[in-house]
Amino acid sequence: MNRKELDPEASPGAEFGQRLRTLRDERGWTQDELGVRMGCSGTHISAVETGRRPPTARFAASADRALGTGDQFERRSRAVRNTALLEGFPEYVKHEGVAVEIRLFNMGIIPGLLQTSEYAQALTRGDVRRGAITPEQADERVSFLAKRQASLTRPGPPMVLVVMDESCIRRPIGGSGVMDAQLASLIDFAELPNTVLQVAPFDMGERRPFNLPVNLLTLVDRSMVAYAETHAQGHVDRESAAVLPLLTAYHQLQAESLSQAASVAMINEVRKGTP
Structure with missing residues (x-):
């Protein structure tokens, strides 16, 4: 069976998916079997594991209950939702x-x-005013851009x-x-x-x-x-x-x-x- 290789360092979503797959494999469950335990489809599990679908708070809580991981996936899902950078x-x-x-x-x-830093900051300030991102996410974007430019x-x-x-x-x-x-x-x-x-x-x-x-x-x-x-x-x-x-x-x-x-x-x- 062909399986998409995941790079957990690529993004918080990829890290979430890799961890979900690893724990599922350790228990010997198929995606459909985990889906039954979580109240969703195996297709949904596959989409989250491969980063094609971000995990919602509800999905993460269900994963924690099914896998007995406390609040591990809930915390990881917050990182996915809070990042200012697009998946990929x-x-x-x-x-x-x-x-x-x-x-x-x-x-x-x-x-x-x-972009100059002032131009980049103007763009992110506009996103903050519209409520698209938080001030912290704006700072993350500008900092990340500076690293790219370096x-x-x-x-x-x-x-x-x-x-x-x-x-x-x-x-x-x-x-x-x-x-x-x-x-x-x-x-x-x-x-x-x-x-x-x-x-x-x-x-x-x-x-x-x-x-x-x-x-x-x-x-x-x-x-x-x-x-x-x-x-x-x-x-x-x-x-x-x-x-x-x-x-x-x-x-x-x-x-x-x-x-x-x-x-x-x-x-x-x-x-x-x-x-």
Whole structure:
């Protein structure tokens, strides 16, 4: 029987699933048998064990009763629900930290790796005001971003290729001062020897191949990793059948986008308030 291998360090959800599977295996129970004891289906057990479904407080309490683990799973489930990071994203970041090439496409906001701390803080403050995250989760996001950005300055840094939709540089975040500093930081980024920065202009229209953000990594062994996310969950894919079409589309995106020189010129125009 094929079983998905789990990395308990990838996220709190993966750790929860791994622990649930381990204790179930120790008792010699199938997923269906544990499901009967917990009052749910074996399919539900499978989804939680493999990280495809986050554990609710009710599910965790049922697991503790069925497995005799006190409040162990209830405490673990709180960690899953309280994290500010999407399921799957920590796994992607582990690959990102050792990648030799990073390709990014973003819409609406500046990609995280290029955000100034003030810009990132403005975004998280907005999430806090809407009640989407807590102040503690906001701090976690900003701290986690700083760690990601530090990997770009390691010895032998990766080649970083970034295409941003024009909306990224025209959408004001954090007020004029924060935005001006962010745009200036983009220009500095474009001058680095291991970077390429391009803007996909609005008039690209339907020729733009992506309508969602794209993250593509090339690892030391030349294998590739793709990361995509919905509002609720992120997903890492290493299957070439899924990744290679994204790489082809990314090359097409670069060909249709402004050159780096033209992109920097557009950023400077936005800084000056030129329409």
